[in-house]
Amino acid sequence: GAVVSQHPSRVICKSGTSVKIECRSLDFQATTMFWYRQFPKKSLMLMATSNEGSKATYEQGVEKDKFLINHASLTLSTLTVTSAHPEDSSFYICSARVATGKPGGSFTNNEQFFGPGTRLTVL
Amino acid sequence: AQSVTQPDIHITVSEGASLELRCNYSYGATPYLFWYVQSPGQGLQLLLKYFSGDTLVQGIKGFEAEFKRSQSSFNLRKPSVHWSDAAEYFCAVGGAYGNKLVFGAGTILRVKS
Numbered sequence: 001g002a003v004v005s006q007h008p009s010r011v012i013c014k015s016g017t018s019v020k021i022e023c024r025s026l027d028f029q030a031t032t033m034f035w036y037r038q039f040p041k042k043s044l045m046l047m048a049t050s051n052e053g054s055k056a057t058y059e060q061g062v063e064k065d066k067f068l069i070n071h072a073s074l075t076l077s078t079l080t081v082t083s084a085h086p087e088d089s090s091f092y093i094c095s096a097r098v099a100t101g102k103p104g105g106s107f108t109n110n111e112q113f114f115g116p117g118t119r120l121t122v123l
Numbered sequence: 124a125q126s127v128t129q130p131d132i133h134i135t136v137s138e139g140a141s142l143e144l145r146c147n148y149s150y151g152a153t154p155y156l157f158w159y160v161q162s163p164g165q166g167l168q169l170l171l172k173y174f175s176g177d178t179l180v181q182g183i184k185g186f187e188a189e190f191k192r193s194q195s196s197f198n199l200r201k202p203s204v205h206w207s208d209a210a211e212y213f214c215a216v217g218g219a220y221g222n223k224l225v226f227g228a229g230t231i232l233r234v235k236s
Binding site: 006034042044091093111113114117 | 224
């Protein structure tokens, strides 16, 4: 259980185009999904927290107009890199958090399940 | 502020030898602690987690970690390393309710035969 998929796994695009990356929780409902960016030989940098049905919360320094996040359902969040440039080339990883505990939506733990990542190359 | 320090960027061990990867954290409340492993070009796989209770936690692939509150540490151990353990390992800390995870910089493990 608790499988997260990402599509596509790898994408190459021309500078100036937009790219959409999908993150799906396959066997559980995820009220919260996270988007990370990982530079070569670096750790994961949280870009934004996506809550189903509401606007994403972006980390400081992340351009919300550049990285559009939509969390339209309990199993799908999308990240769109708009007008991509070579400096946007990176490994993007999503994670999903299992909502457990009280009916009001609070969590009993903070475990995140990670997708396999998407390698974006902008030419 | 929340932070995680993994002091060792690279570690090389011989196959069959024991392994300890260090992790120190700074967190203002009761921490939830995680170790993840990442193979090149892949996503993260959870090795083990600590929420509460027994401070020695067992994970997958023969890994274990010990939570030491007095030292703010959560070191990962394995008694006998296999060549397939070569990967990058990340320690992460988060809170109990809806808080984001903060990751350490990672430790690259190399296994020599």
